[in-house]
Amino acid sequence: MEALAAxxxxxxxxxxxxxxxxLVSLSSNIRGKADGDSFNCADLRLIGQELEKxxxxxxxxxxxxASLQELADRAREAALDLKQAIIDLKKPRTxxxxxxxxxxxxxxxxxxxxxxxxxxxxxxxxxSLRGQLQYHLITETWHIQSKxxxxxQASLQDxxxxxxxxxxxxxxxxxTLNLISERFSTMDRSESSSELEDATKKWKLPIEKSFKxxxxxxxxxFPTMTVRHSAIMEAHGQTFEWIFKSAGxxxxxxxxxxxxxxxLEQGSGLYWIKGKPGxxxxxxxxxxxxxxTTGELLTQWAQPLRLVRASFYFWSAGTHMQKSLEGLxxxxxxxxxxxxxxxxxxxxxxxxxxxxxxxDPWDLPELQxxxxxxxxxxxxxxxxxxxxxxxxxxxxDHYMIVDIIxxxxxxxxxxxxxxxxxxxxxxxxxxQSNNGSLQLHAFTxxxxxxxxxxxxxxxxILPIKALQGPEYDQLIGEIVxxxxxxxxxxxLVVSSLRNGIVNGDPISLLRxxxxxxxxxxxxxxxxxxxxxxxxxxxxxxxxxxxxMASPEPLRIVHYSFLDEEDPYLGWTMPFLKMExxxxxxxxxxxxxxxxxxxxxxxxxxxxxxxxxxTVDFLHRTLRDFLGTAPMKLFLExxxxxxxxxxxxxxxxxxxxxxxxxxxxxxxxxxxxxxFAYLEGLKRKDFSLEYHLLDHVELVCESSYPRPPHMxxxxxxxxxxxxxxxxxxxxxxxxxxxxxxxxxxxxxxxHYLLYAxxxxxxxxxxxxxxxxxxxxxxxxxQPWRKSFDTEMVGFLLQNGAEPNAERLHHALGxxxxxxxxxxxxxxxxxxxxxxxxxxxxxxxxxxxxxYQDSTTPRHQQGLQHVDQPLYNVTxxxxxxxxxxxxxxxxxxxxxxxxxx
Numbered sequence: 001m002e003a004l005a006a007x008x009x010x011x012x013x014x015x016x017x018x019x020x021x022x023l024v025s026l027s028s029n030i031r032g033k034a035d036g037d038s039f040n041c042a043d044l045r046l047i048g049q050e051l052e053k054x055x056x057x058x059x060x061x062x063x064x065x066a067s068l069q070e071l072a073d074r075a076r077e078a079a080l081d082l083k084q085a086i087i088d089l090k091k092p093r094t095x096x097x098x099x100x101x102x103x104x105x106x107x108x109x110x111x112x113x114x115x116x117x118x119x120x121x122x123x124x125x126x127x128s129l130r131g132q133l134q135y136h137l138i139t140e141t142w143h144i145q146s147k148x149x150x151x152x153q154a155s156l157q158d159x160x161x162x163x164x165x166x167x168x169x170x171x172x173x174x175x176t177l178n179l180i181s182e183r184f185s186t187m188d189r190s191e192s193s194s195e196l197e198d199a200t201k202k203w204k205l206p207i208e209k210s211f212k213x214x215x216x217x218x219x220x221x222f223p224t225m226t227v228r229h230s231a232i233m234e235a236h237g238q239t240f241e242w243i244f245k246s247a248g249x250x251x252x253x254x255x256x257x258x259x260x261x262x263x264l265e266q267g268s269g270l271y272w273i274k275g276k277p278g279x280x281x282x283x284x285x286x287x288x289x290x291x292x293t294t295g296e297l298l299t300q301w302a303q304p305l306r307l308v309r310a311s312f313y314f315w316s317a318g319t320h321m322q323k324s325l326e327g328l329x330x331x332x333x334x335x336x337x338x339x340x341x342x343x344x345x346x347x348x349x350x351x352x353x354x355x356x357x358x359x360d361p362w363d364l365p366e367l368q369x370x371x372x373x374x375x376x377x378x379x380x381x382x383x384x385x386x387x388x389x390x391x392x393x394x395x396x397d398h399y400m401i402v403d404i405i406x407x408x409x410x411x412x413x414x415x416x417x418x419x420x421x422x423x424x425x426x427x428x429x430x431x432q433s434n435n436g437s438l439q440l441h442a443f444t445x446x447x448x449x450x451x452x453x454x455x456x457x458x459x460x461i462l463p464i465k466a467l468q469g470p471e472y473d474q475l476i477g478e479i480v481x482x483x484x485x486x487x488x489x490x491x492l493v494v495s496s497l498r499n500g501i502v503n504g505d506p507i508s509l510l511r512x513x514x515x516x517x518x519x520x521x522x523x524x525x526x527x528x529x530x531x532x533x534x535x536x537x538x539x540x541x542x543x544x545x546x547x548m549a550s551p552e553p554l555r556i557v558h559y560s561f562l563d564e565e566d567p568y569l570g571w572t573m574p575f576l577k578m579e580x581x582x583x584x585x586x587x588x589x590x591x592x593x594x595x596x597x598x599x600x601x602x603x604x605x606x607x608x609x610x611x612x613x614t615v616d617f618l619h620r621t622l623r624d625f626l627g628t629a630p631m632k633l634f635l636e637x638x639x640x641x642x643x644x645x646x647x648x649x650x651x652x653x654x655x656x657x658x659x660x661x662x663x664x665x666x667x668x669x670x671x672x673x674x675f676a677y678l679e680g681l682k683r684k685d686f687s688l689e690y691h692l693l694d695h696v697e698l699v700c701e702s703s704y705p706r707p708p709h710m711x712x713x714x715x716x717x718x719x720x721x722x723x724x725x726x727x728x729x730x731x732x733x734x735x736x737x738x739x740x741x742x743x744x745x746x747x748x749x750h751y752l753l754y755a756x757x758x759x760x761x762x763x764x765x766x767x768x769x770x771x772x773x774x775x776x777x778x779x780x781q782p783w784r785k786s787f788d789t790e791m792v793g794f795l796l797q798n799g800a801e802p803n804a805e806r807l808h809h810a811l812g813x814x815x816x817x818x819x820x821x822x823x824x825x826x827x828x829x830x831x832x833x834x835x836x837x838x839x840x841x842x843x844x845x846x847x848x849x850y851q852d853s854t855t856p857r858h859q860q861g862l863q864h865v866d867q868p869l870y871n872v873t874x875x876x877x878x879x880x881x882x883x884x885x886x887x888x889x890x891x892x893x894x895x896x897x898x899x
Contacts, residue, residue: 213341216351219359220334222321224552227614228313228389231605235280235287237454239447243284243438244293255443263436264297270409272430273419275440277621278488278521280447281419282313284440285389288417301415302383310335314390317616317623319552323395325404329367332386336374340382347373375411384414391420393620398425406430441485448490452479455494471507475514482519488619492524493517495600525625528599529634536597541638542567542648547602547617548626549645551678556604557583557611557660558652560590567640567648570655575699578659587611611660646679650692658699666716669696690732693717722750727791734798744800751791 242255249256263271275281288294289311299307310332314323321327337344345352347370351360386408394401406429409416420426422439431437453476483489496517500510518524532540543562547554554562561570578586587609594602594615601622605614617623625631636643653672661668673692680686697717721729730747733739739747 212352213344215359216344216348217334217338217341219351219362220330220337222327222330224319224322225331225334227605228315228318228322229286229289229311231315231614231616232282232286232313235283236447236451239444239450240280240284240287242443242446243288244291255446258438258443259436260438261293261297264294265300267301267435268409268412268415269435270406270430270433271415271417271435272426272433272437273417273440274422274426274431274437275419276484276486277421278486278619279441280444280487281421281440282389283487285313285387285417285419289387298385298415301385306339306382307385308336308339308382309385309387311387312389314388314393316390316393316395316620317553320395322552323393325394325396325401326362326364326367328388328394328401329364329371330362333367333370333374336384343374343377346377349373371408375408382413386414386416388416388418391418391426392423398423399429402426402429444485444487445480448483448485448487449476449480451487452476452483452490452494455490456497469507471511475507475511478511478514484519486521488621489519489521489524491618492521492528496528521621522625525601525622526631528601529631532598537638538640539563540598541635542640542643542645543598543602544626545635545639545643546645546648546652547615548623549679550649551675553605553614553616554649554652555611555656556587556590556594556613556615557656558649559594559602559615560586561652561655562648563590563593567643568651570651570653570658571647571695573655573658575658575664575702577662583611583659584609587613611656646676646688650676650688654692654695664696664700664702666696666700669699686728690729693729718747722747725788727788730791731794734795737798739799741799741801744795744798748792748795748800751788751795 242249243258244261246255246258246261260271273281273284295309298309301307312328312331314328316323319327321330333347337347350366386405388405391398391401391405402425405416405418408414418430422431456476479490479493483493493514497510497513500513505513518527529540543559546562546567561567566572591604594604601618602615603618605616617626626635650672653675654669657664657668657672669692673689673696676689676692677686680689694717700716718730718733720726721733734744734747
């Protein structure tokens, strides 16, 4: 990605320097003439549009080399100087005694505004930039090429043909960049840039295809795609190795009948691994996926064809994508297309042909269409192996997902290994298959014996010299017998026996301690919960309740805030990035406390010091147990009065956002906004989400206040709500009676005239994640005499004024500026809206729906800044009308613009 960023930034700098050189050269020539009429007049609007584009492109924070970034910074400074001249031209100015319009020719205006010395100085700066670009591009080209190759090879490994194609394209790019460097060293300012344009066209198409491929693949990824695989424990020692060596085991060893290896090498269809809760199914699935022998056997199966492998691990405690059909299909499709990029154009034809959908989120119908298309294609050169863990953790209709998997497995080019608990739905479907199955807990006696012995030694529960003693063998044998194939029970037992060794207990007392432990996992969990030190009882209760309430596993940094005296601290603390050393200490302390206080029932997924490491319950069975009515009552009875676990979880997310980021951007809060939104859907009460949105807006506005000329436009979150028709939040904000009449009219105009594109129904977090936070795909539609009468009536009731002059003002134009409103609009509005709600703000009061709403702005401990967060770009009927005074034609991606 850094290599691609360097290439993009170099292109931006090149384009700007070329444009600026020509512009300044023209102005210099003009100054030497008495009359500039012989020159072609450049329309100021086009110059302003082009210069604004260059300034924005150079202002992007590229992650690239310091030297190239420095050149971009210097080019941006030159762009600002030119831009300031354009801004000055907007002011009324007299030229040769005549009143000049704002759109006078640039050559005359520049002569008036700038002196010859200033033009010469800027020209010198541009010449210097051009010279350094030549040197920089020559030295950086090789680095760019090698980095791009590295990125593509990592994503498309083992694809020799594709790598060869990419390498050929990169060679062409390198050659072109060298040509550009040479051209800059010899280019005369008066020369045409046609040679550069011709050279650029030669590699434009392959570059566009490469980027299109990359964007589509990137759209298939999601943040938690590999989290579950990483969180699963590694297989202990040599356990599970027998599954590849079963054919060589003695006949009396019942594991000798397992034929998984032969199925991998020669079989077809489905293979089902089933087992009790805690028997190690997920650990075995991870072991099989990562083991080299699996790849070797599958390669023999696929020969002489290409092998493509893909995997997915369902997780009931995870995010929506980790437990849904969308997550399964999207993850598998990503693996397939990463290995077979040549299929993207045919499987994702709609996205491929579209100019704007490459990075849009996928929905279930589109994913299903992609798989249907893939199945219809001829795969004469490829065989596919899918590895799917935890079908029982799928959050949906299990018959439906089994049907999808079975259809794929019936295809001759596909083979699928799945795992689940032995539920009836699976017994009656995939259990009827003759391809093979494995009831795991019936084959793990040797593995559990090894695990128990090694774990007790590692934890220093028994000295090595006791290994040969009969009492030791008897203790291990009893543990194995009572475990009944459940590794989780062994882990809990070994953890409990540690307390005995602290007191120097002999094996005889350890055996008595073992006899006092229940065989049933739920009773074991209950025993552990009630044995927690009463001093930690309240914090354990609120911690476990919050973990249960969260729709996905919280991170270790979240638990550090939950452990504070005030569990809602994240709501009131300021935005202040924590030093890395302090944050690392905080994480280490939290890890220690979780393990020591709560008997290991909550554990981090890895030993990493990263604050983003997830923490989850020891096992799914524990989460299920804590969700039972008796345990809920047990925890609630020990929690503080009126404790709100949802508010505490949101506070923990806020705490992370405020302490791990340098500056507040909306994207930093996307996850917590999604959390609040999902809870609102579940509870049919969005008050907490609205409270959070207000809080996030204030946090961001405290760092990025808007300029005075933006005062007509509502605040950032309200702008987003208006554009995406989140009417509930719009009503909530309007009913706070804090908006001015111009702001209300701006909202009214959008409900009257603006229509939304395909993505307008996104939630707040989706807007932020996918780069359209303020709904900038909305466009002015023709006056159709149809609108949301309920919302228009609500706005009128709360003070909006359907006056033509005011509505024009809300559009940011005047009646004579080409955006004349229909003459019948005002009268039609009044006719369509019942007269009893057409009343001014002063006569209506606050709407009853939000009569009792509090005003979160006064409860956050933050100074209110009456400014929206970002500059907003709207699409107008004649193009995009920017609020900085310029217009531009065509589509340009929305970007946050810091003020």
